[in-house]
Amino acid sequence: MTARTVRTATVTAAAMVVLAGTAACSAPGDGDGPGDGKDSLTVGVAQEPETLSPLLGYGKEGNSKIFDGLLTHDAKMHLKPALATRLPKVSKDGRTYTYDLRKGVTFSDGKPFTSKDVVYTYQTILDKKTNNPSKSELDAVDSVRAQGKYRVVFRLKYPYAAFAERTVLPIASRAVASRTDVNTGSYNTEPVGTGPYVLTSWRKGEKLSFKANPHYWGGKPKVERFTVAVIEDDDVRATRLRSGDLDGAILPPTLAKAYEKGPENADKRTFSAKTADYRAVTLPSGNPVTKDKAVRRALDLAVDRKAMVKSVLNGAGKPAYGPLPTDSPWFAKGTERRHDLGRAKKILDEAGWKPGKDGIRVKHGRRAAFTLWYFSGDKLRQDHALAYASDAKKAGIAVKVQAGSREVVRPKLDHDAMLMGNGFPADPDFDLYPTLHSSQIGDGWNNLAQYHDKTVDEQLDIARRSRDPQVRKDAYDKVQRALTKNPGYTFLTHIDHVYVIDDKWRGLTTQVEPHDHGIGAGPWWDLQDWQPEE
Amino acid sequence: MRAGRVVAHKRWGPVARMVGRRLVAAVPILAAVTFGVFAVAAASPFDPVQQYAGTAGLHASQETLDQLRANLNVDGPFPQRWWHWVTSALAGDLGDSTSLRQPVSQVIGERLGWSVLLCAVGFTFAVLAGTALGVAAARCRGGVLDRTVTSLAYTLEAAPPFWIGLLGIWLFAVQFDLLPAGGLTDSGSDLVTAGALLRHLALPALVLGVSQLPWFVLYVRQGVGDALEEDAVRGARARGLAERTVLLRHALRSGLLPLLTLVGSRIPELITGALLVETVFSWPGIASATVKAATATDFPLLAALTALATVAVLAGNLLSDLLYGLADPRVALEEM
Numbered sequence: 001m002t003a004r005t006v007r008t009a010t011v012t013a014a015a016m017v018v019l020a021g022t023a024a025c026s027a028p029g030d031g032d033g034p035g036d037g038k039d040s041l042t043v044g045v046a047q048e049p050e051t052l053s054p055l056l057g058y059g060k061e062g063n064s065k066i067f068d069g070l071l072t073h074d075a076k077m078h079l080k081p082a083l084a085t086r087l088p089k090v091s092k093d094g095r096t097y098t099y100d101l102r103k104g105v106t107f108s109d110g111k112p113f114t115s116k117d118v119v120y121t122y123q124t125i126l127d128k129k130t131n132n133p134s135k136s137e138l139d140a141v142d143s144v145r146a147q148g149k150y151r152v153v154f155r156l157k158y159p160y161a162a163f164a165e166r167t168v169l170p171i172a173s174r175a176v177a178s179r180t181d182v183n184t185g186s187y188n189t190e191p192v193g194t195g196p197y198v199l200t201s202w203r204k205g206e207k208l209s210f211k212a213n214p215h216y217w218g219g220k221p222k223v224e225r226f227t228v229a230v231i232e233d234d235d236v237r238a239t240r241l242r243s244g245d246l247d248g249a250i251l252p253p254t255l256a257k258a259y260e261k262g263p264e265n266a267d268k269r270t271f272s273a274k275t276a277d278y279r280a281v282t283l284p285s286g287n288p289v290t291k292d293k294a295v296r297r298a299l300d301l302a303v304d305r306k307a308m309v310k311s312v313l314n315g316a317g318k319p320a321y322g323p324l325p326t327d328s329p330w331f332a333k334g335t336e337r338r339h340d341l342g343r344a345k346k347i348l349d350e351a352g353w354k355p356g357k358d359g360i361r362v363k364h365g366r367r368a369a370f371t372l373w374y375f376s377g378d379k380l381r382q383d384h385a386l387a388y389a390s391d392a393k394k395a396g397i398a399v400k401v402q403a404g405s406r407e408v409v410r411p412k413l414d415h416d417a418m419l420m421g422n423g424f425p426a427d428p429d430f431d432l433y434p435t436l437h438s439s440q441i442g443d444g445w446n447n448l449a450q451y452h453d454k455t456v457d458e459q460l461d462i463a464r465r466s467r468d469p470q471v472r473k474d475a476y477d478k479v480q481r482a483l484t485k486n487p488g489y490t491f492l493t494h495i496d497h498v499y500v501i502d503d504k505w506r507g508l509t510t511q512v513e514p515h516d517h518g519i520g521a522g523p524w525w526d527l528q529d530w531q532p533e534e
Numbered sequence: 535m536r537a538g539r540v541v542a543h544k545r546w547g548p549v550a551r552m553v554g555r556r557l558v559a560a561v562p563i564l565a566a567v568t569f570g571v572f573a574v575a576a577a578s579p580f581d582p583v584q585q586y587a588g589t590a591g592l593h594a595s596q597e598t599l600d601q602l603r604a605n606l607n608v609d610g611p612f613p614q615r616w617w618h619w620v621t622s623a624l625a626g627d628l629g630d631s632t633s634l635r636q637p638v639s640q641v642i643g644e645r646l647g648w649s650v651l652l653c654a655v656g657f658t659f660a661v662l663a664g665t666a667l668g669v670a671a672a673r674c675r676g677g678v679l680d681r682t683v684t685s686l687a688y689t690l691e692a693a694p695p696f697w698i699g700l701l702g703i704w705l706f707a708v709q710f711d712l713l714p715a716g717g718l719t720d721s722g723s724d725l726v727t728a729g730a731l732l733r734h735l736a737l738p739a740l741v742l743g744v745s746q747l748p749w750f751v752l753y754v755r756q757g758v759g760d761a762l763e764e765d766a767v768r769g770a771r772a773r774g775l776a777e778r779t780v781l782l783r784h785a786l787r788s789g790l791l792p793l794l795t796l797v798g799s800r801i802p803e804l805i806t807g808a809l810l811v812e813t814v815f816s817w818p819g820i821a822s823a824t825v826k827a828a829t830a831t832d833f834p835l836l837a838a839l840t841a842l843a844t845v846a847v848l849a850g851n852l853l854s855d856l857l858y859g860l861a862d863p864r865v866a867l868e869e870m
Contacts, residue, residue, distance in 0.1 A: 050588060051635045057590055131605050133587035136595035183605070184630040184637055203818040204634060205826065206717050229717065231816060236703065240715045243707045406591075407581045422593065434593060444599055445592045516589045 038504050038532035040225035041524060044237045044249035048208065048230040049518055051188040052199065054170035055124050055177060057134045058191075061426070063511075063520030065210055065226065065527070067170030067193035070099050070118065070152075075509045075526070077425055079164055083113065083171055083194065087164065094159030094467055095142075099167070101150040105217045107173045108198045115146035120174035122154075124182055131183045137166055137430075159465045161472060162427035170195070196221045196528035205230060208519070212528075221528040223505075228519050241500060248501030250522060253316035256498040269503045271523050272496040273510035274327065276423035276431065278320045279384050281372060281490040282449040286414040289370050290449075293486055294351030295397065300337060300487040302344040302395035303388060308493055312383040316496040322480050323423065323431035325494045325512075330428045330473065332480035344395045353396070361396040369398035373412065374419040376403040381419045384492055388419070413448050420448060423494070423515040428476050429464045435489070436460060436479065451488035455479075499523055505530045548867035549856060556852050560845070567844045568837050569616050575833040576612035583608065585831045586632045606632060619837060628838045633830035634823070638838045641823055646842075648718065649819030653808055655735060656742030661797065663743065664750020669786070671751065672758035684755065687748035695745040695807045699814035702741045713737045716816040738815040745807050746800060753796050754789070761789035791862055798854025801847050 052058050054067055062072050072082040079087060084099040091097075105113040122144045125132050140160040145153050156163060170193065177187045189202055196218060197210035210226040229245075231237040234252050241249045251259075259268045283290035283299070290296065305319030324331045353361035353368055361368040372389065374381040382403065389399035399417075409418060424430035434440050437460050440447040456479050463475035483489075497513050499522045508523040508530070524530075583603045584591050591599065603609065619629065628638035667687075671680040690698070707715035714720060714737070719730050761767060762785045770780045805821065812822040820839060827835040859867040 050633065053635075056635065128601055129605060131586070131602055133590035133594045133598060133602060136593075136598045139595070184635055188635040203718060205812075205822045206816045206818040229816065231716070233814070236700070236716070236814065239703055239708055243711065243715055245707075245715055245720070405580060406584045407579050442596070444594050444596045446595070 039223055040227070041223050041527065041530075042227040042229060042245070042247050043501075043519075043522070043524060044229045044231045044240060044246045045519060045522075046230075046232055046234070046237070046250060047518070048204065048228075052191040052202065052208075053177070053182070053188045054121060054172050054191075054193075055130060055132060055182050056188065057132050059170040059518075059520060060134055060137065060168075061424075061514055061516075061518075061520055062168035062170075063525045064170045064193070065195055065197040065519065066191050066199055067172070067195045069168035069170055070101075071164060071167050073168060073426070073511060075511060077512050079168075082168075083118075084167075088154075088167070090164075090467065094161065094465065095156045097154040097156070097163060097167075098147075099152045099154075101152065102217065103150055105194050106215060107176070107192050107194050108213055108215075109173070109176065109192050111173065111175050113171070113173075113194050114149045115152045116149075117171050117174045118152045119144050119146050120178060121169070121172045124172075124177070125169075127182075129182075138169075140166075159467075161464055161467045162429040165426040165430070168426075197226055216528070218528065221530070222532060223527055223530050226524070226527055247504075248499060248523065250497060250499050250517075253314040253496070253498050256316075256500050257314070259500045267503050268500055269508070271499040271501065271508070271510050272316055273499065273513050273522070274325065275495060275497055275513040275515075275517075276323070276325055276328070276425035277421065277495045277497070277513065277515040277517075278323055278325075278423050279381065279419060279421050279492045279495065280320065280323075281385075281388055281492065282413065282418050282420055283488050283490065284414060284417060284448065285450040285452060285488070287370055287416070288366060289368055289397075290417060292351065294347050294353065295368060296487045296490075297485075298344040298347045298353075298395055299392055299397065299490050300344075300484075301340045301347070302397075303391045303490055303492065304339045305492060306339065308384065308387050312380070312387055313493060313495060316498055317493045318496075320491040320494045322483055322491050323435060324428055324476075324480070328425075328428075328512075330476050332477040335480050335484050337484065341394055348396060355396050359393075359396060360398045367398065368396060369400065371400045371402055371412070371416040372419060373402050373404055373409045373416055375409065376405055380495070381421065385419045388490070388492065410445070414450065418448055420445075420489075421515055425512040425514055428472075429460075432476070432479060433460050433464060436483070449488040453482055453486055453488070455482045497521065504533055506533050507531070549859070552856070552859075552867045553852065556848065560848050563848065564841055564844055565620070568620065568841055569613075571833065571837045571840050572612045572616040572619070575831070575836075578831060580831040582606060582632065582831050582833070619834070623838070623841075629834035631827070631832055631835040633826055633832035633835065638835050641835060642820065642838065642842065645818060645820045645823055648817060649808060649812070649821055652735065652739055652742065652812070652817060652819060653804055655739040656808075656811075657746065657800075657804055659739060659743035660746035660750055661793075664747050665754050665790070665793065667747075668751045668754025669758050669781070671755045672762060672789070673781070675755075675759050680755070683751060687751045690744060691748040691752075693745070694810070695741060696810040696814050698745055699738070699741045699811055702737050703814070706737055716814070718818060738811050738817055741815075742804070742807050742811045745811070746804060749796060749800060749803075750793065753792050757792045758785055758789035761785040761787075764788065791858065794854050794857045794861060796854075797857075798850040798852075801850030802843075805843050805846065 049058050052066065058064060059067055062069055068082045070082060070084040071079045074080050081087060083102050083105060085102050086100065088097040088099045101115055107113060122141065124130055125135050126138060126141060140156045140158060140163055141154060142157045143155045147153055173192045176192045180187045191199055196213055196216045198213050200209045200211050202208045207227055207229045212221040212224045214220050231240060234255055237249050238251055238255045240246050256270055259265045260270055283296050285291045309315060309317045309319060318326060321336050348361055353363045356362040372385050374385045385401045389401050392399045422431060434446040436451050436456050438452040438457050441450045459475040459478045463472045466472055497517055501523055510523055511525050513521045583599055583606060586606060587594055587602060631638050631641050634641055667683050671683040674680055703715045706713040714734050718734055719726055767780060767784050770784045808821040809825055812819045813825050824839045827839060859865045
C-alpha cells in the first residue's frame with residue numbers, strides 16, 4: 001500500500017466513524033480531532049486578536065494567514081515579494097516607493113485584486129476616523145496613489161529607509177470592506193483576503209478556524225485545516241496539549257520543559273524561537289538620581305543578566321545590552337558588558353556617591369534611591385524588577401519595586417523608572433528611534449527615559465534616511481556605543497518564545513519574533529508551505 | 535378536582551396583577567443599575583482608550599491616542615452619557631462594543647443561546663441531583679449517607695467554581711480521557727453536531743451544576759427532614775400509609791417549598807458561576823463576554839450585559855414567587 005492509499009483508507013474509515021457517530025449521537029471521537037492527520041493543525045494560543053481586519057491593525061507584522069502584504073518576510077526575516085512582483089523601486093531622494101502588483105490574484109470571494117485595494121487599505125488606516133491604534137507606524141506616508149490597475153506609488157513625507165518593512169501589512173478587499181463600518185462592521189469578524197487560508201468560523205473566546213484557500217496564488221496549502229484555540233490559562237493550555245486536543249501550543253518555559261524528555265514525548269518537538277522581545281528599565285532624566293551618568297553606568301554593570309536569564313527565564317533567553325539582540329546582524333560587536341559589581345562600586349565612589357549608614361549611597365544629602373514600576377499582573381516583569389532591585393542593592397542603590405495599571409503608572413514615569421518590554425525585529429529603526437530619539441520624549445509611551453543624547457539623535461536620523469546598508473550599519477554601531485557610555489535604560493534580557501508541537505511535519509522553523517506575538521508567530525508562521533513527513 | 539380548578543381560576547387575576555407590579559418596579563431598578571454602571575465607569579481609574587488600543591497603545595503616538603479618544607466618544611459627564619445610552623437603547627441601538635469591535639446587539643445575539651443552554655442544563659442538574667441527594671439524606675438523618683452528602687456539600691460550597699472546573703478537566707479530560715477539556719466542538723472541527731455538543735456541554739454543565747448543588751442538597755435535606763417530623767406526616771404514618779406515599783405525598787409537598795424560593799434566589803449565583811465556568815472552558819457565551827467587557831472597560835457592552843443580568847435576576851425572583859404562591863395556597867400573591 002502506498003502512503004496515499006493508506007491515507008485515503010484512513011479518511012474513509014474516519015468518515016465512516018463520523019457517519020456512525022452522528023447516527024448514534026454519542027461517538028467517542030468523531031474523527032475530526034487531531035490525530036494522525038497531517039492535513040490539519042490545531043494550536044493553542046494565549047490571546048486572540050481583537051479584530052481580523054487589517055484596517056484596525058490585524059496582522060501588521062505579516063503572516064496573517066487570511067491576507068497577504070505587498071511584501072513578506074522569509075525565515076531569515078529578509079523581505080521578499082508577495083502581492084508585489086518584486087521589491088519596490090525607490091527614487092533617489094528616498095521618498096517615492098513604487099510597487100508593481102501581481103496580476104491574476106483574486107480575493108477569496110472571487111473578485112480580482114488590484115491597486116485600488118492597496119490604496120484603499122492604506123488610506124483607510126491613515127484616515128482619522130479609523131480606530132487603528134498602530135497607525136503611527138505609517139507616519140512617514142504622505143500619499144498613496146494607483147497608477148493603472150497594477151502599480152502603486154507611495155510618496156513619503158521624509159526619506160525613510162525602513163519603509164519597505166512596513167509594507168508587509170495585509171491588504172484588505174475594497175469591494176467588501178468599504179461597504180461596512182470600518183470600526184465595528186462585519187469585516188472585523190468575516191474578513192475576505194487573498195491569503196493562503198480562509199476563515200471558516202470565529203467563536204470569540206473559543207477559537208478561530210481556517211481552511212486552505214483552493215485558489216491561492218501561491219498554490220493550495222497542504223495543511224488543509226488550521227484551528228487556533230484561545231486558551232488564556234497556561235496550565236489549561238498545557239493540559240489540553242497533553243490530552244491530545246491540541247497539536248501545538250505556546251507555553252511558558254517551565255511548562256514546556258515537561259515535554260523535552262521521556263518516551264511519551266517522543267512525538268513532540270520543542271521550539272525556542274529567538275526574538276527581539278526585550279525587557280529593560282527606563283532611567284528617567286527627570287529624576288536627579290537616574291539622570292546621573294555614573295548611576296546609570298553603575299547599574300548597567302551591577303546587573304547580572306546571565307543570572308536573570310537562568311533564574312527568571314529558566315534559560316529561555318539571552319542577555320540584552322540594547323534593543324537589538326546580540327545575534328542580530330545590526331548588533332554592534334563588542335558592546336556586550338560583563339557583570340562587574342566591583343567596577344560599578346568604583347564608578348559610584350569616584351562620582352561622589354558614598355555609602356550611608358544603611359548601605360545605601362548618598363551624594364550631597366541625596367539618597368541613591370528610586371521607584372521602579374511594572375504592570376500589575378505581569379509576572380515576568382515583576383520577576384525582572386525584583387532581580388534588578390536585588391542587584392542594584394548590592395551596589396548601594398535602593399530600588400523600590402511597585403505594581404500599577406497603565407493609568408497609574410504613566411503619569412509617574414517622568415520621575416520614576418518602569419520595567420518596559422518591546423521589540424520589533426524587522427528593522428532597527430522600529431525599536432531604536434521611538435525609544436532613544438529625543439523628539440519622541442512625551443509622545444505616548446515612547447522614550448520613557450526622556451533620553452537625550454546628541455550623538456544618538458544624529459546617528460538615528462542618518463540611519464533612517466540613508467538607504468546604504470553600510471552607512472546604516474555604521475550609524476547604528478555609533479548609537480549602540482553611545483548608549484554604553486550613557487545607558488539611559490538598563491537593558492536586561494531578550495526572551496525566547498517557547499512552543500511545543502507534534503513532530504509530524506518536515507523542516508519547521510521559527511522567525512525572529514516581535515514582542516507582540518499573535519497567531520502569525522510560532523513554528524506555524526509559514527503553515528502554507530508545510531509538507532507532511534513521509 | 536373541580537375545587538382545585540376553581541382555586542386556580544381565582545388566582546390568575548392576582549398573578550397578572552403581580553407580574554404587572556413587578557414589571558413597573560423593574561423600570562426604576564434597571565435605570566438605577568445601568569446608572570450605577572456608568573457611574574462606576576466614570577469613577578474607574580482605567581482609561582478606555584488604553585484598554586481599546588491594547589499592546590499597540592504602548593507604542594502609539596500621542597496624536598493617535600488623542601484621535602482614538604475623540605472617536606470612541608468616551609469623554610463627557612457620565613449622567614449625560616448614561617441618558618444618551620438609555621435613549622438609544624430604547625430606540626433599539628445598544629451601541630458598539632469597543633473590545634469586540636462589534637455592535638453590542640450582535641454580541642448578545644451570538645452568545646446568549648449558548649449561555650442559556652449551559653445554565654439551563656447545569657441548573658436542572660443541580661435541582662434534580664440536589665433534590666434526590668437531599669431527600670435521601672433527610673430520610674436517614676445522621677446516617678452514613680447523610681453524613682457523607684452533608685460534608686461533601688459543605689466542601690463544595692467552599693470550593694470556587696473555577697477550581698472545580700480545573701479539577702474536572704484534570705480528572706475527566708486528562709486522567710480518564712472521557713470528555714473534551716473545553717470549547718463548543720473539538721478544536722479541529724467547526725460543525726456543531728448534536729453529539730459533539732453533548733460531549734462538550736457535559737463537563738462545563740456538570741461543573742456549573744456541582745457548584746450550585748450544595749445549596750439545594752442542604753435546603754432540601756433541612757426542609758424534607760423537618761417535614762418528616764411534622765404532625766401531618768406522623769398522622770399519615772399512624773394511619774398506616776406506605777412509606778412511599780408518606781414521603782412523596784406528604785413530606786415532599788411541604789418540605790420542597792423552600793426549594794422554590796431557592797431556585798429564584800440562586801439565579802445571581804448561577805450567573806457568577808457561569809462567568810467563571812465559561813472562562814475556564816472557553817465556552818463562547820455571554821458570561822465570558824462579560825469578563826472580557828469588564829477587564830477591557832468596555833462600558834457599552836458591560837451596561838447592556840448588566841441590564842440583561844438584572845432582568846434575569848428579577849425574572850428568577852418573580853418566577854419563584856409565582857410558583858410559591860401557586861404551590862402554597864396560604865400565601866397571598868397580593869402581599870408580595
